[in-house]
Amino acid sequence: MSGSGSRRHPLARVAVAGVAATRQARSLDGNSVQICLEAARAALDDAGLSLDDVDGISARWPGPGGTVFHPGSVDWSALLGKGFDWVGDTYPQGAPGLLDAAGAILAGQCSTVLVFGGRAGESGVGASGGQAVASYTRPDNEFTACWGSLTAAQFALVAQVYVHRFAPDPERMALVPATIRNAGSANPAAVMYGRGPYRPADVLASPPVAEPFRLLDLCLATEGAAAMVVTSLERARDCPSAPVVVLGGGSEWYRQQYVDPPRYDDVARVGSGAYRRSFGMAGLAPEDVDVFELYDINTFEVIRQFETLGFCAEGEGVDYLAEAGIGLDGRHPTNTDGGLLAYSHVGWGGPTLKIVEAVRQIRGTAGPSQVPGTEVALVTGAGSGAQYHNAVLLGSDR
């Protein structure tokens, strides 16, 4: 790390002490409460802590059971047999979940927060015999749902303008999902493990879903859970695993998702402010990031985020990434676990999977996907089609 402890932003007094991901699959037996609990317990084990050490919780109650009262995270108190000093229903998890927990700790509201989410036993089979579209991918608004819109289509409305204006080379553009999918194919924990290798031609030959997106441009909708334990850096230093420091982070909310349709000219650079603030807190520049765990809900979003980070000009992202490389051996190793495209995507709890992978990369325990010498990782969430974005920078305690 280039920055000494004294120059760091106050956020860097908070660390991730434990992480865990359960098995991820197209569908899992059991229910969402069970899978969430499994992830939470495993993250506590990873941190060497017990439930007695936890005084804050951020984990929207997924059901079954519980009430309709808010905050839903309080529903966990009955099951876990303990109360909390702080609860947060942060939506989504991942970067915002971590930042809210860090804020509560820094504000003296609690000392150790368990953040977790996921789903199981919910993936129905559609009437046509195929997999039903996950409910969270079907926008429910009177000016959106009536048209048969879906998450992929909302993002496609943004990507289509980009393609129209900049006419990126399709083969080079398809190299982005092919590379990330190859990372997932090599990750034994990934839902798409062993399904590769993928070439750009495979992406271009997959069936269209919502133009310009084809099937292999789009993320999974799978089941599983993820969890993290957030506490003070001081306390994390006493835990068995190397602490991972929260160097900076931020969110940006342009509009509510899936109400007014996303316009490229409004949302193409959503997240630029969150990035600026995050890097400012960390005293770092995008060039300092060793590993990128970006929200790869589709091909275009990965390209858009590199452009928004300032690595290249608008419209040049496809060529830039083809030359720089986003594989494990590239200049910008990206979504080293296979990302949402090939590892797993479990709804609003899913972004925490990216924190799990970033923490493992910084600890040096990422197994076959390890990028040697990783000290700084960027984790992002959401994107242009949803009209909000968020980021967190994580680093080693050195």
Add this chain to the structure above:
Amino acid sequence: MTQPPDRADRALTGEFWSSIDRGVLLRPVCTRCARSFFTPQVVCPHCGCEQWSYEPSEGRGTIYSFTVVHRPPDPPFAAPYVLAIVDMTEGWSLLTWIVDCPPSEVQVGMAVQVRFVPGPDGALLPAFAPCPTAEGAAEAAA
């Protein structure tokens, strides 16, 4: 659980939908700044004025963006269909369908006009179709 209100009875948007049922496209127009906006809001998002009213739209615009959907989220939607953002001449825009045009011929910037079509539940929706070209109009007149 109470049933959700019929669309014509919705507090803020009932007038919009009941007018669609009669084949008339309305838009919220601010009484003070005279600007249009969409989706309907309690106050004008341009100037904050609480007084606005639904006024008829001339129903013409251009395609800002579109996507051909090949895999619908629910069975009632028959793919492929064209989702689009249409920028209206009066300065507002909406999510809609492009109809009466082969999906492969839809283009960004294409001039379109409103055409009321039944949605999956049979109720009318304000979709858009390409404006007849000057040539096409001349042929039709001949």
